Amino acid sequence: MLQRRSRAMYKPLIAFLLVVLQCSPYAKCFALQSKESPFLLRQRDQKWRSGALEKRKNANGHSQWGPIGSQASDTNESVEKKEENGISVACDTTNSKESAPQSTNGLPTVPGSVSSLPQGPRMWPCFDELDRRLIKIALPVIANFAINPLVGAVDLFWVNRMGNALAVAGQAAANQVFNSAFWVTSFLPGVTATLISKENAKGNKEGVQDAISQALFVGILVAMVTSCLLFFNPEKVLSSVLAEGAPAMEYAKPYMLIRAFACLPACISLVGFSSFRGVLDTVTPVKISLFANLFHAVLDPILIFSIALGVNGAALATLGTEVISAISYLVILRKREMLIFSKLFRLPSWAKLSPILKGGAALQLRNVAMNLTFLSVARVTQGIDSTGVAAAAHAMAIQVFQMGGIVLLALSTISQTVIPNDLVEVYDERQKKMIGGKENAKNTVNRLMSWGLVLGIGLGCLQLMSLPLIQKTTPLQEVRDAAMVPSILASIFQVINGLVFIGEGVMIGTGSFMELSITTVLATAGCLWALRAFPPVYGITGVW
Numbered sequence: 422m423l424q425r426r427s428r429a430m431y432k433p434l435i436a437f438l439l440v441v442l443q444c445s446p447y448a449k450c451f452a453l454q455s456k457e458s459p460f461l462l463r464q465r466d467q468k469w470r471s472g473a474l475e476k477r478k479n480a481n482g483h484s485q486w487g488p489i490g491s492q493a494s495d496t497n498e499s500v501e502k503k504e505e506n507g508i509s510v511a512c513d514t515t516n517s518k519e520s521a522p523q524s525t526n527g528l529p530t531v532p533g534s535v536s537s538l539p540q541g542p543r544m545w546p547c548f549d550e551l552d553r554r555l556i557k558i559a560l561p562v563i564a565n566f567a568i569n570p571l572v573g574a575v576d577l578f579w580v581n582r583m584g585n586a587l588a589v590a591g592q593a594a595a596n597q598v599f600n601s602a603f604w605v606t607s608f609l610p611g612v613t614a615t616l617i618s619k620e621n622a623k624g625n626k627e628g629v630q631d632a633i634s635q636a637l638f639v640g641i642l643v644a645m646v647t648s649c650l651l652f653f654n655p656e657k658v659l660s661s662v663l664a665e666g667a668p669a670m671e672y673a674k675p676y677m678l679i680r681a682f683a684c685l686p687a688c689i690s691l692v693g694f695s696s697f698r699g700v701l702d703t704v705t706p707v708k709i710s711l712f713a714n715l716f717h718a719v720l721d722p723i724l725i726f727s728i729a730l731g732v733n734g735a736a737l738a739t740l741g742t743e744v745i746s747a748i749s750y751l752v753i754l755r756k757r758e759m760l761i762f763s764k765l766f767r768l769p770s771w772a773k774l775s776p777i778l779k780g781g782a783a784l785q786l787r788n789v790a791m792n793l794t795f796l797s798v799a800r801v802t803q804g805i806d807s808t809g810v811a812a813a814a815h816a817m818a819i820q821v822f823q824m825g826g827i828v829l830l831a832l833s834t835i836s837q838t839v840i841p842n843d844l845v846e847v848y849d850e851r852q853k854k855m856i857g858g859k860e861n862a863k864n865t866v867n868r869l870m871s872w873g874l875v876l877g878i879g880l881g882c883l884q885l886m887s888l889p890l891i892q893k894t895t896p897l898q899e900v901r902d903a904a905m906v907p908s909i910l911a912s913i914f915q916v917i918n919g920l921v922f923i924g925e926g927v928m929i930g931t932g933s934f935m936e937l938s939i940t941t942v943l944a945t946a947g948c949l950w951a952l953r954a955f956p957p958v959y960g961i962t963g964v965w
Contacts, residue, residue, distance in 0.1 A: 544867045546875060551868055559835055561703035565694070566827035566834075568710045572717050572742070574820050574894070576735050579721045581813075581895045588732050590809035591672025593816045594662045595736075597799040598673075599680045601792040602647050602658065603687060608784035609640050610695035610837075615930060617699025618838045622845040622857075626758070629700065633754065634764035636692045644688035651681035662799040669809055672732050679736035686740075686747035693750025696759060698838050705753060713746040783934030790938070790945040801952050802964055811961045813895065814903035818965065821891055821904075822911035825880030829873060829915065829922045836869055836926030844931070869923050877919025884912035903961055910965040 546552055580589055613636040620628030651658055655677045656670070663670050694706045717738050724734025754760035798815075805811035843862040846855050888908055892901045928937040955963030 545871045546868065551865065555835065555839070555865075555868065555872070558701060558703055558839065559831060561707045562698070562831040562834055563828050565703070565707045565710050566831045568707075568714050572714045573823070575718055575721055576739070577816060577820060578894050579725050580732060580735055581897075583725070583731065584896060586809035586813045586897060586900065587669050588672045589816060590803065590812035591669040592676055592732050592735065593812055594659060594669055594799060594803060595673040595676040595680060597662055597795060598658050598677065599651065599683075601661075601796050602651055603684060604788050604792050608788060609636050609688075610691055610698075610834075612636075612784065612934075613692060614695040614699040614834075614838050615841050615932065617696055618701075618841040618930075619845060621700045622842045622847060629696075629759060630761055630764065632699075633692065633696045633760050634767075636695070637689065637760075637765055640688040640692050641685065644684040648681050648684035651677060651684070655681075661796050663803055664800075667803065668807060669803065669812070675733050676736045679733060679740060683740045683743040686743040689747035690743065690750055693747070693754060696750075696754060698834065700759070701838060701842070709746055709749045709753070712749065713742045716745060717742040783938055784929075787934075787938035787941040790942045794945050794948050797949055797952050798964055801956050802961065805956060805960055805964075810897070810899050810903055813897070813900045814907065814961050815964065817891065817895065817900065817904040818907035818911050818961075820894075821884055821888065821908040822914070824884050824887065825877075825912070825915045826918065828876060828880055829918050832869060832873055832876070832919075833922035833926035836866075836923050837930045839865060839869075840927055840930035866927050869927070870920060873919035873923040874916070875919075877916045880919075881912045881915035884915065885909065888912075906962045907965040910962070 543549070576592075577589070580592055613632060616632040617629050620632060655674050659670060659673050659677060663673060690709075693709075697703070697705050720738035720741060721735060724730050724737055725732075726734075728734060730737065751760070755762065802812050802815045840862050843857055843865050844859065846857040888905070891908070892904070895901060925937060928934075952964065957963070
């Protein structure tokens with residue numbers, strides 16, 4: 422009796438879940454996007470197995486299935502076509518109408534049953550052609566994204582070797598302010614890569630050159646203004662994260678004066694990276710980044726300890742790396758005829774400049790919201806204690822987060838360029854047919870989202886296992902203890918980030934800039950409330 426009641430209680434829930442699945446964009450992956458319910462399809466399959474259905478041919482010679490004893494007709498053919506078009510499932514792309522579909526045991530199956538549905542790309546990773554294509558593009562991007570945090574970890578390692586928590590806190594504060602100020606130009610990669618990707622898919626070489634030139638024109642202007650702001654007002658900009666009279670200001674101010682000169686070369690590198698990404702060349706940026714950051718790794722210990730410049734030596738090493746990277750991008754872009762220097766000094770027309778400015782204006786709202794969040798986090802972290810322990814622990818937790826975050830961020834970056842390419846319909850000479858379009862892009866999005874979930878879980882576990890190794894980067898036991906719980910939380914969050922990062926990349930790739938900005942503003946409002954409520958009670962753990 423109790424079992425019957427419990428089953429009756431679950432029936433409405435099961436029915437509700439089936440309705441949700443059938444209405445969701447992933448319904449086709451579960452064979453629910455049909456004009457008939459899955460229960461009816463199952464009944465038809467059972468009727469055939471019991472001998473109530475038979476195979477026959479209509480007047481046009483097409484194979485059909487129907488009740489035993491009935492006659493095949495042309496109307497049945499139209500019904501069959503209607504059923505096939507009304508059902509979609511993610512599998513292979515084979516679809517035969519000339520013979521009865523075969524089930525896994527070799528017997529024919531009923532049209533409309535799950536085993537005979539038309540097949541398309543799977544949702545979950547299965548290392549098919551689509552996966553191989555994404556992996557080929559993703560691996561160099563992941564490597565490129567991994568280099569910068571790795572160099573950041575090297576920076577943190579050598580500054581930690583100084584044994585001064587205030588030096589670490591000052592460097593972290595200055596870097597946060599620099600990154601937040603530099604985010605004024607952060608709309609350029611998303612907009613530029615999307616525009617270049619569309620022009621490249623059309624085979625428009627001049628369009629690619631125009632997009633790169635316009636992005637550099639806008640980026641250089643913004644970078645020069647940002648650099649002047651940071652250089653002439655270091656204490657004012659640092660006050661956004663450091664309280665007046667904070668001990669860490671002694672180290673943060675000279676560091677900021679040096680980093681201010683990195684805005685221009687960093688902006689050029691940013692546009693160069695997004696340019697190669699737009700043409701789906703993800704290998705060249707890796708080579709440039711690796712070449713430039715090798716100098717960084719060598720210069721850090723020399724400038725910090727051998728020449729005894731301390732934290733300022735780390736800033737000089739970073740500046741040298743940015744200059745080398747910017748020059749390398751400009752030379753290679755010119756060599757491959759993706760950039761014409763004469764166009765840089767030519768004022769672009771409004772028609773060509775407006776796509777970047779309009780898309781950038783919408784994305785800038787998102788950037789402002791994100792920077793407000795980052796600055797608020799940095800300010801709250803610096804204000805937890807005056808010894809710099811909380812700030813140093815936060816910097817260590819960030820390093821843990823970036824271990825997996827760079828992989829997921831790379832997938833987001835791939836989404837920004839792969840989706841615009843897949844949306845463009847072009848004629849493939851090899852396959853002798855039109856390829857691309859919305860359905861093709863939708864299949865790619867589904868696969869990327871599933872990769873995001875799988876990798877989010879895997880990377881979170883990897884971060885948890887690496888915690889003992891990361892804790893050895895500092896000799897200060899109080900910093901190790903304070904960083905433990907935030908590092909664990911940073912690992913757990915990767916499960917969510919896998920979906921969020923890729924979703925953001927897809928929205929940028931489809932040009933949904935304003936919708937993305939609105940959701941970010943709402944998330945920022947919630948984060949600012951949490952920063953006021955939790956850190957006073959839970960300390961640095963409350964920030965995370």
